[in-house]
Amino acid sequence: MIALRARAANVQLSAPLDRTVWLLTDATTATAQRKGRACVVRDDDDFRDGYGLYLTHDPLARSPNGANTLQLPPLLRHLEAGDVISVSEDGQQIRVLWRHRSHHNHILLTERCDHYCLMCSQPPKRGADDWLLRDAFELIRLLPRTTPGIGFTGGEPTLYGDDLLRLLKLCRNLLPFAAVHILSNGRRFSDFSFAAGWAAVENANMMVGIPIYGAEPSLHDYVVQARGAFDDTVRGILNLGQLRQRIEVRVVIHKQTAPRLVEIAEFIARNLPFVEQVALMGLEVTGFARANLDDLWIDPVDYRDDLVEAVRRLDRRRVRTMVYNHQLCLLDRELWPFAGKSISDWKNEYHPECLKCGAAHECGGFFHSSKYRVSPHIKAIPPDEVAAPKALLPLS
Amino acid sequence: MSKFQAPEAFSPSSASWKLLPFRFERLNSHVLLTNMVGERVAVSESDFAQIADDGLPADSELVRRLRAAQIIMQPDEKAPLELLALKTRTRYRTLPESTGLHIFVVSLRCEHACPYCQVSRQSSDTDRFDMSTETARRALDLTFRSPSQSLKIEFQGGEPLLNFPLIREIVVEAERRNAQLGRDLSFVIATNLALLTDEVLDFCADHDIYISTSLDGPAELHNKNRPRPGRDSWERAVDGIRRVREALGADRVAALMTTTARSLDRVSDIVDCYVEQGLTEIFLRPLSPYGFAVKTKAYSAYGTDRWLAFYEEGLNYILELNRKGVGLTERFAAIILKKMLTNEVPRYVDLVSPSGIGIGALVYNYDGDVYASDEGRMLAEMGDETFRLGNVHTASYADIMLSDSLLQPLEESFAASAPMCSDCAFEPYCGSDPVYHYATTGDFVGRKPLSGFCRRNMGVFKLLIDKYETDPHARAVFLDWAGR
Numbered sequence: 001m002i003a004l005r006a007r008a009a010n011v012q013l014s015a016p017l018d019r020t021v022w023l024l025t026d027a028t029t030a031t032a033q034r035k036g037r038a039c040v041v042r043d044d045d046d047f048r049d050g051y052g053l054y055l056t057h058d059p060l061a062r063s064p065n066g067a068n069t070l071q072l073p074p075l076l077r078h079l080e081a082g083d084v085i086s087v088s089e090d091g092q093q094i095r096v097l098w099r100h101r102s103h104h105n106h107i108l109l110t111e112r113c114d115h116y117c118l119m120c121s122q123p124p125k126r127g128a129d130d131w132l133l134r135d136a137f138e139l140i141r142l143l144p145r146t147t148p149g150i151g152f153t154g155g156e157p158t159l160y161g162d163d164l165l166r167l168l169k170l171c172r173n174l175l176p177f178a179a180v181h182i183l184s185n186g187r188r189f190s191d192f193s194f195a196a197g198w199a200a201v202e203n204a205n206m207m208v209g210i211p212i213y214g215a216e217p218s219l220h221d222y223v224v225q226a227r228g229a230f231d232d233t234v235r236g237i238l239n240l241g242q243l244r245q246r247i248e249v250r251v252v253i254h255k256q257t258a259p260r261l262v263e264i265a266e267f268i269a270r271n272l273p274f275v276e277q278v279a280l281m282g283l284e285v286t287g288f289a290r291a292n293l294d295d296l297w298i299d300p301v302d303y304r305d306d307l308v309e310a311v312r313r314l315d316r317r318r319v320r321t322m323v324y325n326h327q328l329c330l331l332d333r334e335l336w337p338f339a340g341k342s343i344s345d346w347k348n349e350y351h352p353e354c355l356k357c358g359a360a361h362e363c364g365g366f367f368h369s370s371k372y373r374v375s376p377h378i379k380a381i382p383p384d385e386v387a388a389p390k391a392l393l394p395l396s
Numbered sequence: 397m398s399k400f401q402a403p404e405a406f407s408p409s410s411a412s413w414k415l416l417p418f419r420f421e422r423l424n425s426h427v428l429l430t431n432m433v434g435e436r437v438a439v440s441e442s443d444f445a446q447i448a449d450d451g452l453p454a455d456s457e458l459v460r461r462l463r464a465a466q467i468i469m470q471p472d473e474k475a476p477l478e479l480l481a482l483k484t485r486t487r488y489r490t491l492p493e494s495t496g497l498h499i500f501v502v503s504l505r506c507e508h509a510c511p512y513c514q515v516s517r518q519s520s521d522t523d524r525f526d527m528s529t530e531t532a533r534r535a536l537d538l539t540f541r542s543p544s545q546s547l548k549i550e551f552q553g554g555e556p557l558l559n560f561p562l563i564r565e566i567v568v569e570a571e572r573r574n575a576q577l578g579r580d581l582s583f584v585i586a587t588n589l590a591l592l593t594d595e596v597l598d599f600c601a602d603h604d605i606y607i608s609t610s611l612d613g614p615a616e617l618h619n620k621n622r623p624r625p626g627r628d629s630w631e632r633a634v635d636g637i638r639r640v641r642e643a644l645g646a647d648r649v650a651a652l653m654t655t656t657a658r659s660l661d662r663v664s665d666i667v668d669c670y671v672e673q674g675l676t677e678i679f680l681r682p683l684s685p686y687g688f689a690v691k692t693k694a695y696s697a698y699g700t701d702r703w704l705a706f707y708e709e710g711l712n713y714i715l716e717l718n719r720k721g722v723g724l725t726e727r728f729a730a731i732i733l734k735k736m737l738t739n740e741v742p743r744y745v746d747l748v749s750p751s752g753i754g755i756g757a758l759v760y761n762y763d764g765d766v767y768a769s770d771e772g773r774m775l776a777e778m779g780d781e782t783f784r785l786g787n788v789h790t791a792s793y794a795d796i797m798l799s800d801s802l803l804q805p806l807e808e809s810f811a812a813s814a815p816m817c818s819d820c821a822f823e824p825y826c827g828s829d830p831v832y833h834y835a836t837t838g839d840f841v842g843r844k845p846l847s848g849f850c851r852r853n854m855g856v857f858k859l860l861i862d863k864y865e866t867d868p869h870a871r872a873v874f875l876d877w878a879g880r
Binding site for chain 1: 399400401403405406407408435455460463464470473474475478479482483737738739872875876878879
C-alpha cells in the first residue's frame with residue numbers, strides 16, 4: 001500500500017502559499033521553469049533560487065533563503081519529480097494527485113453521489129467539495145503533454161454537469177495523447193442534451209465506465225440503493241451508444257450479484273452489445289463493502305462456473321470481456337486469457353502463497369484491503385502447471 | 397440502524413404490469429415466450445396462467461425474468477421500450493441495403509446428370525444455353541444499381557465452368573467498374589469442380605474468388621446421387637477441394653450437400669466425409685421442391701419428419717465431434733442460432749423476413765431473364781414464370797425492383813403479418829419463403845399447418861432451444877457458432 005495523503009512532518013512557511021496544486025521537480029530545473037514548482041530537495045545544495053516551494057525528505061533546520069519548505073512524512077517518501085500534490089493553505093495536509101510512474105492515476109473529482117452502493121469503496125459525503133474539481137483543472141495544466149493516461153472518479157463526477165465537460169475539454173486540448181477514463185453511474189446521460197455535450201468533447205481517447213448490477217431494475221436499484229437508477233443508467237448507455245461514445249460496462253461480483261451473473265451477462269450481450277468492453281470485477285473489501293461484508297462476501301470459487309458461462313455469453317457475442325480483480329488460482333483456466341492485471345499499483349499486494357506460485361507474474365494479485373477477507377482456496381500453482389491456457393482464446 | 401435499505405424496498409410499488417408484445421408456444425414441459433426481437437423465456441403452465449390472467453405480483457422470480465426480457469414493464473419505465481426499439485431497428489437495419497447477392501447463370505449446360513437437379517440442366521453441347529457477353533453486361537448494369545455497399549456476384553449453372561471465358565469477362569469488367577465505385581465486391585463460383593483446371597485456379601487466385609461446391613458424402617453415395625460420364629464425380633470433387641485449398645487457401649472453399657432418400661441412414665458417414673476432406677463447415681440441407689427433383693419424385697421420397705430425424709442425428713454427431721475437439725460447424729444451425737442469440741440477422745435468403753427474394757438476391761438467367769430468387773428461376777424452368785421480374789435487355793432497374801411480381805409476394809409473405817406466422821413464437825427466428833409456398837400450394841403465404849417449410853423449421857428451432865437449455869456442452873458450441 002502506497003500512501004496518497006498524509007500530514008506534513010514539519011512546515012516552515014514564511015509567506016502564504018500562492019497555489020494549492022504543485023508539480024514536483026528537482027534542483028536541475030531550468031530557472032525559467034521554477035516559478036510555481038515545488039523542488040524535491042535531496043541535500044542542502046538543492047536549495048536553489050526560484051522555486052515556489054521546497055519539499056524535503058529529511059529534517060532540515062531551515063532553508064537557506066527562508067523560502068517555504070515542507071518536510072514530507074515517511075509515508076510520502078515515494079514522492080519524486082514529476083509527481084503532483086495538493087497542499088492545504090496552512091501547508092499541513094498533503095494529497096498526492098499524480099504519481100508519474102504509475103499507470104493508475106485516478107483523480108477523485110467529488111465525494112458526492114446520487115447512489116449509495118452497498119459495496120462503495122469511496123463512501124459518499126454530502127458537503128460541497130468543488131475544490132477537488134478546481135485541483136483537477138490545475139493538475140491537467142501541470143501535466144506533460146505526453147501524458148499517456150488519466151482517470152477521473154468519484155463520487156459521481158457527472159454531478160458537476162457542464163463543469164465536468166469543461167474539464168474534459170481541457171484534457172483533450174492539453175493532453176492529446178492521454179487515454180481518459182471516467183467512472184460514472186451513467187444516470188446523467190439519460191438526459192440526451194448532457195450526453196450530446198459529452199460527445200461534443202470530441203475526444204476519441206475518452207471512455208466512460210458505467211456499472212450494471214442486474215438484468216432488471218429491482219436488483220440493480222437495490223445494489224446502488226436508488227430507485228429508478230436502472231432505467232436511467234440503461235437509457236444513459238443507449239444515448240451514449242447512439243452518439244458513438246466509448247463505453248465500458250462494469251459489473252462488480254458479490255453475494256447479491258453473483259447468482260445473477262449469467263443473466264446480467266446475457267442482458268448486456270443482448271441489449272448493449274455496442275459497448276466497447278465489459279469488465280467483470282471482483283469485490284474490493286473496503287469502504288461500505290467492509291461494513292456490509294456479510295451481505296456481500298462470496299468466495300469466487302462459488303461462482304467459478306457461472307463466471308465461465310458469463311464470459312462465454314459475452315465473448316461469443318463479440319463483446320470484449322475482461323475479468324478483473326480475480327486471482328488466477330480461483331479462475332477456471334478457460335478464463336485466464338480474459339484476466340487483467342487490474343488492481344492499482346498503490347493498493348496491489350500478494351498473498352504469502354503467491355511466493356510459491358508459478359503464475360504470480362501473470363496474476364493481478366490482491367487489493368491491500370483483501371486482508372479483511374480472502375478465499376481459503378488461494379493456492380500456489382506449481383510452475384510446471386502454468387502451461388498455455390488449455391481452451392478458448394477470446395474471439396473478440 | 398443500517399443506512400441501507402432492504403431488497404424489498406426496491407421492488408415495484410404496485411403490480412400494475414404492462415404487457416409488451418410477446419408470443420408463446422406450448423412445448424412438452426413448459427410454455428415458451430418470445431418477444432418481438434427474439435428473446436426467450438420458458439415458464440411453467442401455472443406461471444403462464446399468472447401472466448395471462450393479469451395476476452403477476454409486484455415482485456417475484458418470474459417477474460424479474462420477464463422484466464429482463466422486456467416482456468412486461470412498469471408504467472413509469474422508459475428503458476424497456478427504448479431497448480425494444482433499438483433491437484428492432486438493429487434487426488431490420490440491412491433492409492435499405494438491397495440487393496447484396498447477384499447470381500449469374502452463365503450456362504445452363506452441365507456434364508452431370510443428377511436426378512435431383514433443381515435447375516433442369518441441359519446437356520453440355522448445346523451452347524444456346526450459354527449467357528452472352530451482352531447479356532452479362534446488362535446484368536452488371538443492374539448489379540451496380542443496387543444500393544448495397546457489399547456486392548457478391550455468384551456464378552451458377554448448370555456448370556458455370558463450361559462457360560469460363562464469360563466468367564473471366566464478367567469478373568474483369570465488374571472490377572473495372574468498381575474501381576471508381578468502391579463497393580465491397582466479391583465473387584463466388586458454384587461448381588462441381590469436375591472441370592477445374594490450373595487456369596481456373598490461377599484466375600481465382602488473382603481475383604480472390606471463392607469456391608462453393610457439392611459434396612453429398614462418401615464416394616458411392618455421392619456418385620449415385622451425381623452421375624456423370626466416368627462415374628467419378630466424387631473423386632473429381634474431392635481432388636478439386638484439395639487443389640482449391642492449396643491454391644487459394646483452406647478457407648476459400650465450402651461444400652454443400654443435398655439430402656436424398658439414400659442419405660437418410662448415413663448422416664454420420666456424410667459428416668465424416670466432410671471432416672476427412674478438412675472442411676470446417678457442413679450444411680445439412682433439406683431438398684427443395686423444384687426442378688427435376690419434382691419430376692423424378694425425389695422430393696416426395698421422404699417426408700419432413702424423416703428429414704428432421706436425419707438432421708437431429710447429424711447434429712448430435714457433429715456436437716460429439718466438437719466435444720472431441722473437431723471444430724465442425726453446422727451452417728443451418730449456425731444461421732438460426734445467430735438469430736436466436738444475437739440481434740444480427742444473417743444474410744441467408746431462405747431465412748429472413750421480409751423474404752430475401754429480389755431484395756436479398758437477384759438471379760440473371762443465361763437468356764437475360766431476371767428472377768427474384770434461384771428457386772424462382774427453377775420454377776420458370778418448369779414453366780411457371782411467376783417470379784420472373786423482367787429481362788435485362790428490356791427492363792430498367794426500377795421496372796425490376798418495383799414490379800408487382802416482386803412486391804406482391806414480398807408483402808404478402810412478410811412473416812410478422814402473415815396468417816399464423818404473426819402469432820408464432822418462432823417468427824423472430826424464421827423467415828418467409830413465398831417461392832416455396834407458391835410452388836407447393838399456389839399462393840405466396842401457404843397454409844402453415846400443412847407447410848413442410850414451417851414443420852421443418854419449427855422442428856429445428858425446438859431441437860436447438862432444447863439442446864441449448866439442457867446440454868451445457870451444446871450451449872458452449874452453439875454460442876461459438878452464433879458468434880461466427
